[in-house]
Amino acid sequence: MTDQGKDLSELRRHTFGNSVDRYVLKKLVQKIFKKCRCRKIRGRESHATDENSEPKTSASRICPGHERALDIHKTVHDLDVREEGISTLMCYLELHPYEWVENLQPVYATCKLQCYGGPAQLQAVAKKCPPVAVAIAKQKMEGETFSYRSSVEFDIIELSDSMGWDSGPVKRELRLLQWNLQPGGASKTGVMVEFSDLTFHFRSPGDLTEDEMDGVIDFLHHRVVKQEKTELFQLDLLHSSLKSAAHRNYWMCCDEANMAKSDKLRGFIEDYFENDKSVEMRMSEAEENSLEDSTSRDLGQLVLDIRQFINLYGHEHSLNGRVIARVFHGIASPCFPSLTWGRVRRFWRCHLGVDFNSILKIATKELIGLR
Ligand SMILES: [Zn+2]
Structure with missing residues (x-):
């Protein structure tokens, strides 16, 4: 594991590859029900009592x-x-x-x-x-x-x-x-x-009534968001735990086991598996930090890239914030496969360092502004 956290962004891609927008959930729910x-x-006879229950x-x-x-x-x-x-x-x-x-x-x-x-x-x-x-x-x-x-x-x-x-x-x-x-x-x-x-x-x-349909969509959306947050949090936790217990170089850990580091790591692992509540609590802290983190980065270049991407591909493809965020993080999806989009070197994985959901939000704003 390198301490620059490059593999961390690689692993995050798997999580973002599974997230789904609310309007997509709505489409799915309408198909299912x-x-x-x-x-x-x-x-007919029970209709009147039925609607509001x-x-x-x-x-x-x-x-x-x-x-x-x-x-x-x-x-x-x-x-x-x-x-x-x-x-x-x-x-x-x-x-x-x-x-x-x-x-x-x-x-x-x-x-x-x-x-x-x-x-x-x-x-x-x-x-x-x-x-x-x-x-x-x-x-x-x-x-x-x-x-x-x-x-x-x-x-x-x-x-x-x-x-x-x-x-x-x-x-x-x-x-x-x-x-x-x-x-x-x-x-x-x-x-x-x-x-x-x-x-x-x-x-x-x-x-299903309209209200029930909305309820189902809300339920799914909540699950998806929670899943994404949990996975990201656990990934970050694992990364920082391993990093804190790791030696800088492999030749520094050849002869003897470092018991202090080993105990520290064990503590982290026990915490990870046994302490659900502390995970939830620290999840919300981590979320706030990640937003602050990404706003301070070079967002100017990001906005320029988003605009250029929309200019180039907005006519032929139906774009949304998630599509753009995925391409910028190098995450393939059924309609935007890596075989095709991985070749667009200019944009594929071009903003791995910026928080995925921040790109999603900014790109969505840009697209709304164009309509
Ligand atoms: Zn029926």
């Missing part, structure tokens, strides 16, 4: 919850948050006392059914397999025509949910369409069924 019609269908646990809601799937690739790029980051947020929601979601195994949600026997075979399959009939009927309502088509593609999770079924048995039934099962053995029917597009898979209600 997409509005359903249960309240309209089942809740306290948030509900899953057991006391009008909506029984829906099986849902979000395309992983698409969601990651929509939100510019890594897959693990989204999974973590989903876990926070599951662990909440109200159990907002129930996470299920990721599944392939797009079903493509192709009939080598042509349109007539597709019609015949629809007649004996209700999910296929429903999928075709829905697409007809949206203006598709099926007279000359021998294939159909649909979201199996959404379809099953709209029929009030679990997707598992529906998938099994669809797979069976590929085979003629006879006493002598199985033969192919000429129907091909393929599943693709891996998704986050979960159950969640769709009848």
